[in-house]
Amino acid sequence: MDGPVASHNVFQRATETALYLRTSLPDILHHPKVAIVCGSGLGGLAETIHPEPRIETAYANIPNFPRSTVQGHVGKLVFGLIGPAKTPAILLVGRAHFYEGHTMDLVTFATRVCKVMGVEIVIVTNAAGGLNQDYAVGDIVCLNDHLNMAGLVGIHPLRGPNIDDFGVRFPPLSDAYDLELRRRAHQAWKKLGLDKQKRQLHEGVYAFVAGPTYETRAECRMLRGFGADVVGMSTVPEIVVARHSGLRVLAFSLVTNNAVLEAGPRGDDEAIQAMSKDELGQHLSKGKANHGEVLEAGREAAKDMQQALVKQILSDLYPQ
Template sequence: MTATLREKIQQAALFIKEQGIQTLEFGLILGSGLGELADEIENPIIISYGDIPHFPVSTVTGHAGQLVYGKLSGKYVLAMQGRFHYYEGYSLQEVTFPIRVMKELGVHSLIVTNAAGGINTQFTQGELMMITDQINYTGANPLMGPNDESLGVRFTDMSEPYDKAYQETAREVAAKMALDLKEGVYIGFSGPTYETPAEIKMARLLGADAVGMSTVPEVIVAKHAGLRVLGVSCITNLAAGMQASLNHEEVVETTERVKVTFKLFIKNILAAL
Protein backbone atom coordinates (compact mmCIF):
# COMPACT_ATOMS: atom_id res chain seq x y z
CA MET A 1 0.00 0.00 0.00
CA THR A 2 1.27 3.48 -0.86
CA ALA A 3 2.27 5.57 2.16
CA THR A 4 0.20 8.71 2.88
CA LEU A 5 1.86 12.13 2.97
CA ARG A 6 1.75 12.07 6.79
CA GLU A 7 3.41 8.62 6.87
CA LYS A 8 6.13 9.78 4.47
CA ILE A 9 6.78 12.86 6.64
CA GLN A 10 7.03 10.70 9.77
CA GLN A 11 9.36 8.18 8.11
CA ALA A 12 11.69 10.94 6.82
CA ALA A 13 11.67 12.73 10.18
CA LEU A 14 12.43 9.51 12.06
CA PHE A 15 15.41 8.77 9.81
CA ILE A 16 16.77 12.32 10.34
CA LYS A 17 16.33 12.06 14.13
CA GLU A 18 18.24 8.77 14.08
CA GLN A 19 21.25 10.63 12.68
CA GLY A 20 21.51 12.47 16.00
CA ILE A 21 19.31 15.48 15.38
CA GLN A 22 17.46 16.67 18.47
CA THR A 23 16.54 20.25 19.39
CA LEU A 24 15.48 22.37 16.41
CA GLU A 25 14.42 26.01 16.08
CA PHE A 26 14.98 27.35 12.58
CA GLY A 27 14.84 25.81 9.12
CA LEU A 28 17.03 27.45 6.46
CA ILE A 29 16.63 27.06 2.71
CA LEU A 30 19.77 28.19 0.90
CA GLY A 31 19.36 29.12 -2.77
CA SER A 32 21.70 29.07 -5.79
CA GLY A 33 25.25 29.97 -4.79
CA LEU A 34 24.19 30.73 -1.19
CA GLY A 35 24.75 27.27 0.28
CA GLU A 36 28.11 28.16 1.82
CA LEU A 37 26.35 29.55 4.88
CA ALA A 38 25.79 25.94 5.96
CA ASP A 39 29.59 25.47 6.09
CA GLU A 40 29.62 27.78 9.13
CA ILE A 41 27.27 25.62 11.20
CA GLU A 42 29.02 24.37 14.37
CA ASN A 43 29.48 20.62 15.01
CA PRO A 44 27.54 19.82 11.84
CA ILE A 45 25.62 16.64 11.17
CA ILE A 46 25.37 16.27 7.39
CA ILE A 47 22.75 14.09 5.72
CA SER A 48 22.60 13.59 1.95
CA TYR A 49 19.12 14.02 0.44
CA GLY A 50 19.56 10.70 -1.33
CA ASP A 51 19.70 8.86 2.02
CA ILE A 52 16.44 10.29 3.43
CA PRO A 53 13.27 8.27 2.80
CA HIS A 54 10.93 9.96 0.26
CA PHE A 55 13.24 12.98 -0.22
CA PRO A 56 13.75 14.27 -3.76
CA VAL A 57 17.31 14.96 -5.00
CA SER A 58 18.75 18.30 -6.23
CA THR A 59 19.63 18.32 -9.93
CA VAL A 60 20.77 21.96 -10.27
CA THR A 61 24.39 23.17 -10.40
CA GLY A 62 25.23 25.21 -7.31
CA HIS A 63 22.95 23.11 -5.08
CA ALA A 64 24.90 20.67 -2.86
CA GLY A 65 21.91 18.45 -2.05
CA GLN A 66 22.25 17.85 1.67
CA LEU A 67 20.82 18.77 5.06
CA VAL A 68 23.18 20.33 7.59
CA TYR A 69 22.23 20.39 11.28
CA GLY A 70 23.93 22.22 14.13
CA LYS A 71 24.25 25.58 15.82
CA LEU A 72 24.49 28.88 13.96
CA SER A 73 24.55 32.19 15.87
CA GLY A 74 23.48 30.31 18.99
CA LYS A 75 20.36 28.82 17.36
CA TYR A 76 19.70 25.20 16.43
CA VAL A 77 19.22 25.13 12.67
CA LEU A 78 18.54 22.61 9.93
CA ALA A 79 19.79 23.99 6.63
CA MET A 80 18.95 22.78 3.15
CA GLN A 81 22.04 23.17 0.98
CA GLY A 82 20.15 23.21 -2.27
CA ARG A 83 16.40 23.07 -2.85
CA PHE A 84 14.01 21.43 -5.29
CA HIS A 85 12.19 23.20 -8.10
CA TYR A 86 8.95 22.62 -9.98
CA TYR A 87 10.85 22.81 -13.29
CA GLU A 88 13.00 19.80 -12.34
CA GLY A 89 9.89 17.68 -12.89
CA TYR A 90 8.92 17.32 -9.25
CA SER A 91 5.37 17.97 -8.11
CA LEU A 92 4.91 20.97 -5.81
CA GLN A 93 4.11 18.48 -3.04
CA GLU A 94 7.58 16.96 -3.55
CA VAL A 95 9.24 20.38 -3.83
CA THR A 96 7.80 21.38 -0.44
CA PHE A 97 8.18 18.01 1.31
CA PRO A 98 11.29 19.14 3.29
CA ILE A 99 9.28 21.95 4.93
CA ARG A 100 6.75 19.38 6.16
CA VAL A 101 9.61 17.32 7.58
CA MET A 102 11.16 20.39 9.27
CA LYS A 103 7.84 21.12 10.97
CA GLU A 104 7.61 17.50 12.14
CA LEU A 105 11.14 17.83 13.60
CA GLY A 106 10.13 20.85 15.68
CA VAL A 107 11.16 23.86 13.59
CA HIS A 108 9.06 26.95 14.47
CA SER A 109 10.38 29.32 11.80
CA LEU A 110 11.74 29.20 8.27
CA ILE A 111 14.34 31.50 6.73
CA VAL A 112 14.16 31.18 2.97
CA THR A 113 16.75 32.62 0.58
CA ASN A 114 17.05 32.73 -3.18
CA ALA A 115 18.84 34.23 -6.14
CA ALA A 116 16.41 36.49 -7.99
CA GLY A 117 16.19 38.77 -11.01
CA GLY A 118 15.60 42.44 -10.25
CA ILE A 119 12.41 43.87 -11.78
CA ASN A 120 12.37 47.10 -9.80
CA THR A 121 14.34 49.68 -11.82
CA GLN A 122 15.86 51.05 -8.59
CA PHE A 123 17.63 47.75 -7.84
CA THR A 124 21.20 46.96 -8.84
CA GLN A 125 22.99 43.65 -9.18
CA GLY A 126 24.36 42.25 -5.91
CA GLU A 127 21.86 43.93 -3.59
CA LEU A 128 19.84 42.06 -0.97
CA MET A 129 16.05 42.36 -0.91
CA MET A 130 13.89 41.39 2.04
CA ILE A 131 10.71 39.79 0.71
CA THR A 132 7.63 41.55 2.09
CA ASP A 133 5.02 39.69 0.01
CA GLN A 134 4.78 37.28 -2.91
CA ILE A 135 2.85 36.54 -6.08
CA ASN A 136 2.26 32.93 -7.09
CA TYR A 137 2.58 32.87 -10.88
CA THR A 138 3.59 29.22 -11.18
CA GLY A 139 0.12 28.18 -12.33
CA ALA A 140 -0.12 25.63 -9.52
CA ASN A 141 -0.38 25.40 -5.73
CA PRO A 142 1.27 22.84 -3.41
CA LEU A 143 -1.94 22.56 -1.36
CA MET A 144 -4.04 21.29 -4.27
CA GLY A 145 -5.52 17.84 -3.71
CA PRO A 146 -6.87 16.23 -0.54
CA ASN A 147 -6.13 18.17 2.67
CA ASP A 148 -4.86 16.45 5.78
CA GLU A 149 -6.26 18.53 8.67
CA SER A 150 -3.45 17.33 10.94
CA LEU A 151 -0.97 19.18 8.68
CA GLY A 152 -2.95 22.43 8.28
CA VAL A 153 -6.32 23.94 7.44
CA ARG A 154 -7.99 23.50 4.05
CA PHE A 155 -8.02 27.25 3.24
CA THR A 156 -4.78 28.85 4.36
CA ASP A 157 -4.72 32.56 5.19
CA MET A 158 -1.95 34.26 3.18
CA SER A 159 -2.58 37.78 4.57
CA GLU A 160 0.93 37.78 6.09
CA PRO A 161 3.12 35.27 4.23
CA TYR A 162 6.28 36.87 5.65
CA ASP A 163 6.39 37.56 9.38
CA LYS A 164 6.15 41.30 10.12
CA ALA A 165 8.05 41.14 13.44
CA TYR A 166 10.89 39.24 11.74
CA GLN A 167 10.99 41.88 9.00
CA GLU A 168 11.41 44.57 11.66
CA THR A 169 14.31 42.64 13.19
CA ALA A 170 15.92 42.28 9.74
CA ARG A 171 15.62 46.06 9.20
CA GLU A 172 17.31 46.75 12.53
CA VAL A 173 20.10 44.29 11.74
CA ALA A 174 20.63 45.86 8.28
CA ALA A 175 20.78 49.35 9.84
CA LYS A 176 23.46 48.23 12.34
CA MET A 177 25.46 46.73 9.46
CA ALA A 178 25.00 49.89 7.35
CA LEU A 179 23.54 47.57 4.72
CA ASP A 180 21.33 49.10 2.05
CA LEU A 181 18.61 46.46 2.35
CA LYS A 182 15.98 46.67 -0.35
CA GLU A 183 12.41 45.47 0.23
CA GLY A 184 9.83 44.19 -2.17
CA VAL A 185 7.46 41.64 -3.64
CA TYR A 186 8.81 38.38 -5.08
CA ILE A 187 6.98 36.79 -8.00
CA GLY A 188 7.48 33.08 -8.63
CA PHE A 189 7.32 31.64 -12.16
CA SER A 190 7.62 27.92 -12.90
CA GLY A 191 10.81 28.15 -15.02
CA PRO A 192 13.13 26.75 -16.27
CA THR A 193 13.20 29.43 -18.98
CA TYR A 194 14.02 32.94 -17.91
CA GLU A 195 11.10 35.28 -18.44
CA THR A 196 10.57 37.27 -21.64
CA PRO A 197 10.83 41.08 -21.59
CA ALA A 198 7.03 41.21 -22.00
CA GLU A 199 6.53 38.91 -19.00
CA ILE A 200 8.80 41.11 -16.90
CA LYS A 201 6.87 44.19 -17.97
CA MET A 202 3.68 42.41 -16.91
CA ALA A 203 5.22 41.39 -13.56
CA ARG A 204 6.24 44.99 -12.91
CA LEU A 205 2.69 46.14 -13.63
CA LEU A 206 1.44 43.48 -11.18
CA GLY A 207 3.64 45.04 -8.47
CA ALA A 208 6.59 42.61 -8.39
CA ASP A 209 10.10 43.82 -7.53
CA ALA A 210 12.03 40.56 -8.06
CA VAL A 211 11.44 37.33 -9.94
CA GLY A 212 12.53 33.74 -9.48
CA MET A 213 11.65 30.06 -9.88
CA SER A 214 11.42 28.97 -6.24
CA THR A 215 10.35 30.10 -2.75
CA VAL A 216 6.63 30.77 -3.39
CA PRO A 217 5.46 27.12 -2.98
CA GLU A 218 7.76 26.67 0.05
CA VAL A 219 6.27 29.71 1.79
CA ILE A 220 2.70 28.58 1.04
CA VAL A 221 3.40 25.23 2.73
CA ALA A 222 5.25 26.91 5.61
CA LYS A 223 2.16 29.03 6.29
CA HIS A 224 -0.09 25.96 5.98
CA ALA A 225 2.13 24.28 8.60
CA GLY A 226 1.96 27.30 10.91
CA LEU A 227 5.60 28.38 10.58
CA ARG A 228 6.87 31.95 10.83
CA VAL A 229 8.77 32.98 7.69
CA LEU A 230 11.53 35.43 6.76
CA GLY A 231 12.63 35.71 3.12
CA VAL A 232 15.74 37.29 1.57
CA SER A 233 16.57 37.49 -2.14
CA CYS A 234 20.00 38.17 -3.58
CA ILE A 235 19.44 40.26 -6.72
CA THR A 236 21.86 38.45 -9.00
CA ASN A 237 20.91 40.04 -12.32
CA LEU A 238 18.45 42.46 -13.83
CA ALA A 239 15.44 40.76 -15.41
CA ALA A 240 14.81 40.25 -19.14
CA GLY A 241 14.69 43.44 -21.15
CA MET A 242 16.82 45.26 -18.55
CA GLN A 243 20.17 43.75 -19.55
CA ALA A 244 21.55 42.16 -22.72
CA SER A 245 21.09 38.46 -21.85
CA LEU A 246 20.57 36.09 -18.92
CA ASN A 247 22.51 33.01 -17.79
CA HIS A 248 22.92 30.85 -14.69
CA GLU A 249 26.71 31.43 -14.54
CA GLU A 250 26.09 35.11 -13.84
CA VAL A 251 23.72 34.18 -11.00
CA VAL A 252 26.37 32.02 -9.31
CA GLU A 253 29.09 34.64 -9.99
CA THR A 254 27.07 37.43 -8.32
CA THR A 255 26.22 35.33 -5.25
CA GLU A 256 29.94 34.51 -5.00
CA ARG A 257 30.68 38.25 -4.88
CA VAL A 258 28.11 39.14 -2.21
CA LYS A 259 28.22 35.94 -0.14
CA VAL A 260 30.27 37.45 2.72
CA THR A 261 27.68 40.19 3.30
CA PHE A 262 24.82 37.76 2.79
CA LYS A 263 26.18 35.21 5.27
CA LEU A 264 26.85 37.87 7.89
CA PHE A 265 23.36 39.33 7.44
CA ILE A 266 21.61 35.98 7.97
CA LYS A 267 23.84 35.11 10.94
CA ASN A 268 23.14 38.49 12.58
CA ILE A 269 19.40 38.05 12.01
CA LEU A 270 19.50 34.59 13.61
CA ALA A 271 21.38 36.01 16.61
CA ALA A 272 18.76 38.75 16.99
CA LEU A 273 15.65 36.53 16.64
Protein backbone atom coordinates (compact mmCIF):
# COMPACT_ATOMS: atom_id res chain seq x y z
CA MET A 1 0.00 0.00 0.00
CA ASP A 2 1.70 3.20 -1.18
CA GLY A 3 -1.09 5.72 -0.80
CA PRO A 4 -1.68 8.04 2.16
CA VAL A 5 -2.86 6.45 5.39
CA ALA A 6 -5.50 8.30 7.42
CA SER A 7 -4.17 8.88 10.95
CA HIS A 8 -7.26 7.49 12.65
CA ASN A 9 -6.76 4.17 10.80
CA VAL A 10 -3.10 3.67 11.68
CA PHE A 11 -3.70 1.78 14.93
CA GLN A 12 -6.26 -0.47 13.25
CA ARG A 13 -3.93 -1.18 10.33
CA ALA A 14 -0.97 -1.85 12.62
CA THR A 15 -3.10 -4.28 14.61
CA GLU A 16 -4.20 -6.07 11.43
CA THR A 17 -0.60 -6.39 10.30
CA ALA A 18 0.55 -7.70 13.68
CA LEU A 19 -2.21 -10.33 13.64
CA TYR A 20 -1.22 -11.37 10.12
CA LEU A 21 2.45 -11.75 11.11
CA ARG A 22 1.60 -13.85 14.17
CA THR A 23 -0.18 -16.42 12.04
CA SER A 24 3.21 -17.60 10.71
CA LEU A 25 5.12 -17.37 14.01
CA PRO A 26 5.64 -19.95 16.75
CA ASP A 27 4.27 -18.86 20.13
CA ILE A 28 7.74 -17.97 21.44
CA LEU A 29 8.02 -15.18 18.82
CA HIS A 30 4.52 -13.72 19.21
CA HIS A 31 5.66 -10.96 21.58
CA PRO A 32 9.18 -9.82 20.61
CA LYS A 33 10.91 -7.56 23.14
CA VAL A 34 13.47 -5.97 20.82
CA ALA A 35 13.30 -4.53 17.31
CA ILE A 36 16.48 -3.84 15.32
CA VAL A 37 16.32 -1.61 12.24
CA CYS A 38 19.11 -2.39 9.77
CA GLY A 39 20.29 0.61 7.74
CA SER A 40 22.14 0.83 4.41
CA GLY A 41 24.64 -2.01 4.05
CA LEU A 42 23.90 -3.26 7.58
CA GLY A 43 21.47 -6.07 6.76
CA GLY A 44 24.02 -8.50 8.16
CA LEU A 45 22.66 -7.64 11.60
CA ALA A 46 20.10 -10.35 10.86
CA GLU A 47 22.88 -12.88 11.43
CA THR A 48 22.97 -12.01 15.14
CA ILE A 49 19.92 -14.20 15.82
CA HIS A 50 19.90 -17.91 16.55
CA PRO A 51 19.34 -20.18 13.52
CA GLU A 52 16.15 -21.70 14.95
CA PRO A 53 13.41 -20.64 15.03
CA ARG A 54 13.88 -18.07 12.27
CA ILE A 55 10.97 -16.73 10.24
CA GLU A 56 11.51 -14.34 7.30
CA THR A 57 8.78 -12.38 5.54
CA ALA A 58 9.32 -9.99 2.62
CA TYR A 59 7.81 -6.55 3.04
CA ALA A 60 6.04 -7.07 -0.29
CA ASN A 61 4.03 -9.91 1.28
CA ILE A 62 3.00 -8.04 4.44
CA PRO A 63 -0.37 -6.24 4.45
CA ASN A 64 -0.13 -2.44 4.75
CA PHE A 65 3.70 -2.43 4.59
CA PRO A 66 5.58 -0.09 2.23
CA ARG A 67 8.22 -1.53 -0.06
CA SER A 68 11.84 -0.44 0.15
CA THR A 69 13.32 0.37 -3.26
CA VAL A 70 16.83 1.42 -2.25
CA GLN A 71 19.98 -0.60 -2.98
CA GLY A 72 21.32 -2.05 0.27
CA HIS A 73 17.83 -2.35 1.78
CA VAL A 74 16.63 -5.93 1.22
CA GLY A 75 13.12 -5.30 2.53
CA LYS A 76 12.18 -8.14 4.88
CA LEU A 77 11.23 -8.85 8.49
CA VAL A 78 13.24 -11.50 10.30
CA PHE A 79 11.85 -12.96 13.54
CA GLY A 80 14.08 -14.97 15.85
CA LEU A 81 15.82 -15.29 19.20
CA ILE A 82 18.88 -13.25 20.14
CA GLY A 83 21.52 -13.44 22.85
CA PRO A 84 22.18 -16.02 25.58
CA ALA A 85 18.72 -15.48 27.04
CA LYS A 86 17.20 -16.18 23.61
CA THR A 87 15.22 -12.95 23.68
CA PRO A 88 12.53 -12.79 20.98
CA ALA A 89 13.33 -10.09 18.45
CA ILE A 90 12.26 -8.55 15.13
CA LEU A 91 14.84 -7.39 12.64
CA LEU A 92 13.75 -4.93 9.97
CA VAL A 93 16.22 -5.54 7.16
CA GLY A 94 15.82 -2.33 5.18
CA ARG A 95 13.46 0.58 5.69
CA ALA A 96 11.13 2.82 3.74
CA HIS A 97 12.30 6.41 3.23
CA PHE A 98 10.35 9.62 2.77
CA TYR A 99 12.36 10.44 -0.37
CA GLU A 100 11.06 7.29 -2.07
CA GLY A 101 7.65 8.95 -2.20
CA HIS A 102 6.14 7.32 0.88
CA THR A 103 4.12 9.37 3.34
CA MET A 104 5.46 9.79 6.86
CA ASP A 105 2.69 7.46 8.05
CA LEU A 106 4.16 4.71 5.87
CA VAL A 107 7.78 5.50 6.69
CA THR A 108 7.00 4.93 10.38
CA PHE A 109 4.37 2.21 10.02
CA ALA A 110 6.75 -0.65 10.88
CA THR A 111 7.56 1.08 14.18
CA ARG A 112 3.85 1.15 15.00
CA VAL A 113 3.57 -2.56 14.24
CA CYS A 114 6.51 -3.25 16.55
CA LYS A 115 4.69 -1.45 19.37
CA VAL A 116 1.50 -3.43 18.81
CA MET A 117 3.48 -6.68 18.84
CA GLY A 118 4.92 -5.90 22.27
CA VAL A 119 8.38 -4.52 21.49
CA GLU A 120 9.98 -2.63 24.40
CA ILE A 121 13.30 -1.48 22.91
CA VAL A 122 14.17 -0.31 19.39
CA ILE A 123 17.78 -0.34 18.19
CA VAL A 124 18.06 1.78 15.07
CA THR A 125 21.07 1.81 12.74
CA ASN A 126 21.88 3.92 9.72
CA ALA A 127 24.64 5.00 7.38
CA ALA A 128 25.44 8.69 7.69
CA GLY A 129 27.78 11.39 6.46
CA GLY A 130 30.29 12.67 9.00
CA LEU A 131 30.04 16.41 9.65
CA ASN A 132 32.28 16.34 12.70
CA GLN A 133 35.83 16.53 11.42
CA ASP A 134 37.04 14.36 14.31
CA TYR A 135 35.10 11.42 12.88
CA ALA A 136 36.71 8.98 10.45
CA VAL A 137 35.02 6.77 7.88
CA GLY A 138 34.09 3.54 9.65
CA ASP A 139 33.58 5.14 13.07
CA ILE A 140 30.33 4.46 14.91
CA VAL A 141 28.28 7.22 16.54
CA CYS A 142 25.88 6.47 19.38
CA LEU A 143 23.22 9.13 18.92
CA ASN A 144 22.28 11.30 21.88
CA ASP A 145 20.13 13.91 20.12
CA HIS A 146 18.88 14.96 16.71
CA LEU A 147 17.92 17.86 14.47
CA ASN A 148 14.65 17.09 12.67
CA MET A 149 15.17 19.49 9.79
CA ALA A 150 12.22 18.14 7.79
CA GLY A 151 9.99 18.11 10.86
CA LEU A 152 10.77 21.72 11.72
CA VAL A 153 9.26 22.80 8.39
CA GLY A 154 6.16 20.61 8.69
CA ILE A 155 7.17 17.18 7.35
CA HIS A 156 6.57 15.54 10.71
CA PRO A 157 5.46 11.95 11.42
CA LEU A 158 3.01 13.07 14.14
CA ARG A 159 1.31 15.73 12.01
CA GLY A 160 -2.46 15.33 11.90
CA PRO A 161 -4.93 13.96 14.45
CA ASN A 162 -3.15 12.40 17.41
CA ILE A 163 -3.36 8.60 17.64
CA ASP A 164 -4.30 8.29 21.31
CA ASP A 165 -3.89 4.50 21.20
CA PHE A 166 -0.14 5.08 20.86
CA GLY A 167 0.67 8.22 22.81
CA VAL A 168 -0.03 11.80 23.87
CA ARG A 169 -0.54 14.80 21.59
CA PHE A 170 2.70 16.60 22.55
CA PRO A 171 5.38 14.02 23.43
CA PRO A 172 8.67 15.37 24.83
CA LEU A 173 11.86 14.37 23.03
CA SER A 174 14.50 15.70 25.43
CA ASP A 175 14.88 12.10 26.65
CA ALA A 176 14.51 10.44 23.24
CA TYR A 177 17.86 8.63 23.36
CA ASP A 178 17.79 6.34 26.38
CA LEU A 179 20.68 7.16 28.72
CA GLU A 180 20.90 3.71 30.31
CA LEU A 181 21.07 2.05 26.90
CA ARG A 182 23.78 4.47 25.78
CA ARG A 183 25.76 3.66 28.92
CA ARG A 184 25.42 -0.03 28.11
CA ALA A 185 26.68 0.63 24.58
CA HIS A 186 29.90 2.22 25.85
CA GLN A 187 30.36 -0.53 28.44
CA ALA A 188 29.88 -3.21 25.77
CA TRP A 189 32.40 -1.47 23.47
CA LYS A 190 35.05 -1.66 26.19
CA LYS A 191 34.09 -5.18 27.28
CA LEU A 192 34.68 -6.38 23.71
CA GLY A 193 38.05 -4.62 23.58
CA LEU A 194 36.90 -2.51 20.65
CA ASP A 195 38.32 0.60 22.34
CA LYS A 196 41.80 -0.80 21.59
CA GLN A 197 41.32 -0.68 17.81
CA LYS A 198 41.39 2.12 15.25
CA ARG A 199 37.61 2.38 14.83
CA GLN A 200 36.08 4.69 17.45
CA LEU A 201 32.71 4.88 19.18
CA HIS A 202 31.51 8.48 19.59
CA GLU A 203 28.36 10.13 20.87
CA GLY A 204 26.78 12.78 18.72
CA VAL A 205 23.85 14.56 17.12
CA TYR A 206 22.13 13.32 13.93
CA ALA A 207 20.60 15.77 11.45
CA PHE A 208 17.66 14.34 9.51
CA VAL A 209 17.16 15.75 6.02
CA ALA A 210 14.54 14.62 3.51
CA GLY A 211 16.91 13.72 0.63
CA PRO A 212 17.45 12.11 -1.80
CA THR A 213 20.30 14.43 -2.83
CA TYR A 214 23.42 14.47 -0.73
CA GLU A 215 23.95 17.82 0.96
CA THR A 216 25.73 20.77 -0.64
CA ARG A 217 28.85 22.20 0.92
CA ALA A 218 26.90 25.18 2.27
CA GLU A 219 24.22 22.89 3.72
CA CYS A 220 26.91 20.81 5.45
CA ARG A 221 28.43 23.93 6.99
CA MET A 222 24.99 25.08 8.14
CA LEU A 223 24.18 21.72 9.78
CA ARG A 224 27.56 21.57 11.46
CA GLY A 225 27.04 25.11 12.71
CA PHE A 226 23.71 24.01 14.18
CA GLY A 227 25.50 21.33 16.19
CA ALA A 228 25.03 18.23 14.02
CA ASP A 229 27.79 15.63 13.99
CA VAL A 230 26.33 13.35 11.30
CA VAL A 231 23.66 13.77 8.62
CA GLY A 232 21.33 11.30 6.95
CA MET A 233 17.93 10.68 5.38
CA SER A 234 16.25 8.32 7.86
CA THR A 235 15.99 7.27 11.51
CA VAL A 236 14.51 10.39 13.12
CA PRO A 237 10.90 9.76 11.98
CA GLU A 238 11.15 6.23 13.38
CA ILE A 239 12.57 7.52 16.67
CA VAL A 240 9.87 10.18 17.03
CA VAL A 241 7.16 7.57 16.54
CA ALA A 242 8.92 5.08 18.82
CA ARG A 243 9.05 7.62 21.62
CA HIS A 244 5.44 8.66 20.97
CA SER A 245 4.62 4.97 21.50
CA GLY A 246 6.61 4.70 24.72
CA LEU A 247 9.44 2.58 23.29
CA ARG A 248 13.01 2.91 24.53
CA VAL A 249 15.49 3.91 21.80
CA LEU A 250 19.15 3.20 21.12
CA ALA A 251 20.51 4.48 17.82
CA PHE A 252 23.80 4.14 15.96
CA SER A 253 25.16 5.88 12.88
CA LEU A 254 27.95 4.34 10.85
CA VAL A 255 30.10 7.10 9.33
CA THR A 256 30.38 6.07 5.69
CA ASN A 257 31.82 9.26 4.21
CA ASN A 258 33.19 12.58 5.37
CA ALA A 259 30.98 15.47 4.32
CA VAL A 260 32.70 18.29 2.47
CA LEU A 261 32.44 21.46 4.54
CA GLU A 262 34.91 23.79 2.84
CA ALA A 263 33.57 26.14 0.19
CA GLY A 264 33.94 25.01 -3.41
CA PRO A 265 36.49 26.53 -5.79
CA ARG A 266 35.60 29.86 -7.36
CA GLY A 267 35.47 30.32 -11.08
CA ASP A 268 37.97 33.19 -10.89
CA ASP A 269 40.52 31.22 -8.81
CA GLU A 270 43.93 31.63 -10.45
CA ALA A 271 44.84 28.01 -9.60
CA ILE A 272 42.19 26.58 -11.95
CA GLN A 273 42.55 28.85 -14.95
CA ALA A 274 44.86 26.50 -16.86
CA MET A 275 43.02 23.27 -15.96
CA SER A 276 41.31 21.15 -18.60
CA LYS A 277 37.61 20.30 -18.33
CA ASP A 278 38.44 16.86 -16.90
CA GLU A 279 40.84 18.37 -14.36
CA LEU A 280 38.18 20.86 -13.29
CA GLY A 281 35.73 18.00 -12.75
CA GLN A 282 38.21 16.08 -10.64
CA HIS A 283 39.04 19.20 -8.63
CA LEU A 284 35.38 19.91 -7.86
CA SER A 285 34.44 16.32 -7.06
CA LYS A 286 36.96 15.78 -4.26
CA GLY A 287 35.09 14.27 -1.30
CA LYS A 288 31.85 13.79 -3.23
CA ALA A 289 29.64 11.12 -1.63
CA ASN A 290 28.20 8.19 -3.54
CA HIS A 291 25.91 5.35 -2.50
CA GLY A 292 28.34 2.63 -3.52
CA GLU A 293 30.89 3.92 -1.02
CA VAL A 294 28.18 4.02 1.65
CA LEU A 295 27.39 0.33 1.11
CA GLU A 296 31.06 -0.67 1.06
CA ALA A 297 31.77 1.18 4.31
CA GLY A 298 28.75 -0.58 5.80
CA ARG A 299 30.15 -3.97 4.86
CA GLU A 300 33.57 -3.14 6.30
CA ALA A 301 32.20 -2.03 9.68
CA ALA A 302 29.42 -4.61 9.89
CA LYS A 303 31.28 -7.07 12.11
CA ASP A 304 31.89 -4.53 14.86
CA MET A 305 28.34 -3.22 14.77
CA GLN A 306 26.40 -6.43 14.18
CA GLN A 307 28.22 -9.48 15.43
CA ALA A 308 29.81 -7.72 18.37
CA LEU A 309 28.35 -4.49 19.71
CA VAL A 310 24.60 -5.00 19.29
CA LYS A 311 24.79 -8.63 20.35
CA GLN A 312 26.83 -7.75 23.45
CA ILE A 313 24.42 -5.00 24.47
CA LEU A 314 21.47 -7.35 24.25
CA SER A 315 23.37 -10.11 26.05
CA ASP A 316 24.03 -7.70 28.93
CA LEU A 317 20.48 -6.37 28.87
CA TYR A 318 18.86 -9.82 28.81
CA PRO A 319 21.29 -12.21 30.55
CA GLN A 320 20.55 -15.90 30.96
